[in-house]
Structure formats: structure tokens, C-alpha cells
Amino acid sequence: MRVFFLGPVIVLAALVLASLASRNRLDTEVSGSSYLPLVETRPITFTPIHSGLNIILLRMKNPNLADTSDFVFTLKDQANQTVRELNFSGRNIGDPSDVRLQFTPILDSANQPLTLTIISPSTSVKIENGFRAYYRTSGLSLNLAPLTRDPVFMVVWALLVFGLTRIPADPKSSPKLPLPANCTRRR
Amino acid sequence: MPEIKRPLIVAAIFYFFIAPFFFHPDIKIIYYLSQFLSQGTVNIYQYIAANPDKALLGSFVYPPLSYFVMGLVYPVVNFLAGSGFTPWLGMGNDAVDIAGIFRYLFLIKTPLILALLATGWALSRISSRRVVLWIWFFNPITIYVVGFMGQIDILPVLLSVLALLLAKPKPFLAAVLLGLGAALKTYPLLLLPFLALLSTSNLKRSALIFLAGLSPYILLVAPFLTTPAFYSDTLTSGLTQRVLQLSLPLGYSENLYLVPIVLTGLLLAAGVLHRGQIHRLSAYWMAASLLPVVLSHFHPQWILWSMPFISLWIASKSDWLSLLLFSASFLATVFLFADKFLTWGLISPFNPQILFLPAFSNPLLQSLSHSVLVGVGLWISLCACFSSDRS
Numbered sequence: 001m002r003v004f005f006l007g008p009v010i011v012l013a014a015l016v017l018a019s020l021a022s023r024n025r026l027d028t029e030v031s032g033s034s035y036l037p038l039v040e041t042r043p044i045t046f047t048p049i050h051s052g053l054n055i056i057l058l059r060m061k062n063p064n065l066a067d068t069s070d071f072v073f074t075l076k077d078q079a080n081q082t083v084r085e086l087n088f089s090g091r092n093i094g095d096p097s098d099v100r101l102q103f104t105p106i107l108d109s110a111n112q113p114l115t116l117t118i119i120s121p122s123t124s125v126k127i128e129n130g131f132r133a134y135y136r137t138s139g140l141s142l143n144l145a146p147l148t149r150d151p152v153f154m155v156v157w158a159l160l161v162f163g164l165t166r167i168p169a170d171p172k173s174s175p176k177l178p179l180p181a182n183c184t185r186r187r
Numbered sequence: 188m189p190e191i192k193r194p195l196i197v198a199a200i201f202y203f204f205i206a207p208f209f210f211h212p213d214i215k216i217i218y219y220l221s222q223f224l225s226q227g228t229v230n231i232y233q234y235i236a237a238n239p240d241k242a243l244l245g246s247f248v249y250p251p252l253s254y255f256v257m258g259l260v261y262p263v264v265n266f267l268a269g270s271g272f273t274p275w276l277g278m279g280n281d282a283v284d285i286a287g288i289f290r291y292l293f294l295i296k297t298p299l300i301l302a303l304l305a306t307g308w309a310l311s312r313i314s315s316r317r318v319v320l321w322i323w324f325f326n327p328i329t330i331y332v333v334g335f336m337g338q339i340d341i342l343p344v345l346l347s348v349l350a351l352l353l354a355k356p357k358p359f360l361a362a363v364l365l366g367l368g369a370a371l372k373t374y375p376l377l378l379l380p381f382l383a384l385l386s387t388s389n390l391k392r393s394a395l396i397f398l399a400g401l402s403p404y405i406l407l408v409a410p411f412l413t414t415p416a417f418y419s420d421t422l423t424s425g426l427t428q429r430v431l432q433l434s435l436p437l438g439y440s441e442n443l444y445l446v447p448i449v450l451t452g453l454l455l456a457a458g459v460l461h462r463g464q465i466h467r468l469s470a471y472w473m474a475a476s477l478l479p480v481v482l483s484h485f486h487p488q489w490i491l492w493s494m495p496f497i498s499l500w501i502a503s504k505s506d507w508l509s510l511l512l513f514s515a516s517f518l519a520t521v522f523l524f525a526d527k528f529l530t531w532g533l534i535s536p537f538n539p540q541i542l543f544l545p546a547f548s549n550p551l552l553q554s555l556s557h558s559v560l561v562g563v564g565l566w567i568s569l570c571a572c573f574s575s576d577r578s
Contacts, residue, residue, distance in 0.1 A: 003197055003201070003325070004197065004200060004201075006201055006325070007200065007201045007204035007205050008204070010205055010330075011204070011205055011208050014208060014209070014533075014534040014537060015208075015534075015537050017534060018534040018535070018537035018538035018541050019537065019538055021531070021538075021541055021544060022538055022540045022541040022543060022544055024540040024543060025540065026284070026539075026540070055543070098279075098281070100543065102543075134540060143537065143538045146288070146289075146536060146537055146538070146539075147289075147537075149286045149287075149288075149289075150286055150287055150288075150289055150290050153207075153287070153289055153290040153293070154289070157203075157207060157289070157293060160203060161200055161203055161204050164196060164199055164200045164203065165200055167196050
């Protein structure tokens, strides 16, 4: 029976490892619907929920990987002061790819409106009209949020696995042979 | 039957329990491309070559039967998974941060877990030792390749074990099963000559068994031979290219290729020393499916090809040290590939941001662990092929 616990042990170990190995968590997600030329995009303003914002993930498209222009990414606060700035090249952009812009955590980012801009002379690179922002947790914590995203499946799956565990325990599934009349069961 | 029921049920519980939580993009790509069968596409190689915009995640690199089998499975999985499933298949390799990820992973792995359980059942019919099932289901390699990655290699593995089960009473049927396996993934063709040599001492019968095995493969592959993309997609990827990379330079642009040397030696040993000795088939199949893999820069799932035969060998000899060294050196080698989907990516459904971390990479440590893997592979292959008893 002990082998039954192997699955839960492996899953729990993976959950702990995944939670502890990366302390980044999703803060804000704006789903994209289409790719737009850079010149048509406007600065995006959003308000992070958490402090410690340190990653912006943009989905960009560099057709045939041809454009090697320079790009400047900036995050500005309400007073239009540059909070973070990063330079990158078209060589970092695939067709398409997630461009991860990682910077020193903004310690007081919670509830502070930030404006995101990308400036470049590029004419061919396109950018999705959405983004993701991540923050860095200050301490170690288990990330249980993904486990709650599909409750219907989790219930069905749990019932299935539980049903399977009942099969070996069901005495009807492994009937005992009748003993000869002159024998007794050993205790 | 009651003796095998417990390991089968425990394995089913274990694999269905872990299936939703571990992710590898390969199986998603296969399902994505196989969906085109439902849309009436028969020649996937030609279709992708003509519509490169559909090859978001790469081309179909397996023989055609894989496409047809997975294409028939796709509508069932799609129906159970719901409306978000097909769009998810078309997303990038890092598409784990979505609501239905556990449901999708569970459903796409379910047919493979059923094949894994069927392989266990077939092994239990070959060996009277119940421990073979525990070894097969609960060794780290099977868990990694089927439970974590969800690789379709379990399908030809099932056919190869069924072929082993039938090799003695029905060698022609066994050969046909190998041919069908080769139409899923080409490697069972490596096993076919050993079946032909070991199942009979009669040269004509050997040739007929060999042809019986080749026939289903050729029949299934023939319609695609006029498609150039079939060659470039299936024959230039995988083992066929990599087995020729381990070589010794002879000078004057000539090389000695070690894998063909080893396979030639095995073939001669089977044909000269052990002709007609069908009880040695499992040992030769282990050597023939293991040595070309460990002597190349392998994909992790390729090791699964030999695992049923290794399980039979370990169960008969209780050679636990070899199993321990083999599993540990396999995991060390694979974890040190510069591919984060073989490590962090597997547990990314728990925390998608883990994909921000770089892959582990240490060529020296990887080379050392790979060398140990080769050492153990040679040891168990030689012991199995040249041991004198019939166990």
C-alpha cells in the first residue's frame, strides 16, 4: 500500500520545488488579440497589485528575424519620471517570441500607476496589444493558485483516482478460495 | 491473473495521479499536427510543406501510422477536453499558464497510460516473475518518459513487447507487429533481423519472417515516398542521423562508425552463435534497442525502447545495482541537456514563471554520466546476450 503514496509525494515535491525555485508570480495580465506595427501602439498604463514588480513580458514578432533595430523600453511613474529603462535589439525578437524585460524589482510598485513605452526606428517589428507583468515575492511561499483554476476537472480527476484505489480494497474483486473441510485458516 | 492485478491497478492509480501535473511540449505538437486528419488531410508531410504557416510548432517528424493513430485519438480527446483544447494545441511551447492545463495534460496522456498498462500486461505473460511489473512501471525512466513527458514511444514499445510474447508460437505475426511498430517509430526495424535469425534455423523461413515484418512498414510508408517533405521531416531527424556521429577517424576522410560496428557484431552473434535460440530474443532486442541509443546524443524517450527488455533481464537476475546505476546516469545525463523543458518545464504547470529560469548545463558532468550510462548499457547487454542459462 505504501507505493500508493509515491504519486502524492512526487506531486507535492514538484509543487514545492516549482514554488521555491522561482519567486516570480503573475501580477497583471492583459490578453492580446492582434499584432500591431510599433508606430501604431500607444503607451500602456497599468497599476500593479503587488510591490516588487520586476518583469514585463511582451509578445513581439520580427518577420524572418530580419529587423536588427535598437529598442528602448521604459517604465514611467505618474510624475512622468523614468523608473526603469532597458535597451534591447531586434536580434532578441523571434517570429513570434516572448520578450522578457527583467529589471531590478520596484519595491513600492503596488497601487502605483506605471506607463510602459517601447521606442524604436523599426518599421517591420510588430507587438501584441497585451502584456504580462510579474513581481518577485519577498519570502518563500507555495504557489497554489494554478491548482484552483479548473475545479470541475480536479473533482472528476480526484473521483477517478479514488475509485481506482477502491478496487484492490474491494474483497469482491479478489475472492478467497474455499478451504477444504478439514482445514482451518491460520491466524 | 490476481497476481498481476495489484501492480496494474497501483500503476494505473500512480500514472493517472501524476499525469495532469507534468508537461512536455512534444505531445502537444503531435496532437496539434494530428488534428489535421479530422479535416481530411491524409498526407501531413505534403500539407505542412504546402502550408508552412500551419507548422507553428514544427513539422510532423514521425512515420505515417503515428499520424493516423493520434489523428483518430484527437477527436475523442478534443470532445472531452472542451472548446479551449484546440487553440491551446496551437500555442507556443510555454503555454502552461492557462485554466485548462491540468485537464488537457490528463487527457492527452490517458491513451499513452493505457498503452503503458497494456505493455505491463504483456510483460506479465512473458515472465512469471511478478517483480518485472514493478520494475517496468516504477523505474525512473518509465515514470519520466511516460508519466512526466507523455511520449508516444510507448505505442511502438507496446507492439514490440506483444511481438516478443508471440515470437515463439507465431513468429510471422510477431514480425508483422514489429513492422506496424516501425510505421509508428522506425526503431523496431532494428529488432526485426534478430527475430528472423533467432526464431528459426531455416534460412528460407528467416527470410520470409523478415519480409513479413517489412511488408506492413513498406505498405504504410509507400504512399508517402513520392513526397519530398516525408524524407526531410522523418528521415533526417532522429536516430538515423545520430548513430553515425560516434566515429573514429581513419584518415583520408574515412571514418569508422561505432554503432554499425556494434550492430554488425550483434547480428553475427545472433546468426552464428545463437541461431534458432528464441529464448535469447529478449536479450538481443535489449542490446539492439539500447546500444545505438546510448552510443548517440539521444532523446530521453528513446531509452524507453529497451526498458521492457531491461525489466525482464533485471527481474530474472535481480541485478539491482545495474538498474540503479542505469537510472541514475540516465537522469543525470538528461537533466544536464541544455533544454529547460526536460527539467524546469516539466513542473511548469505548478508555476509557469519557472520557465524564466535557465536550463542546467554542464558538459563535463553530462559527459561523465553519459559514459556511465554507456558502461552499464554495455554490461547488461553483454551479460544478457552471452549468459548461458535459459532464464
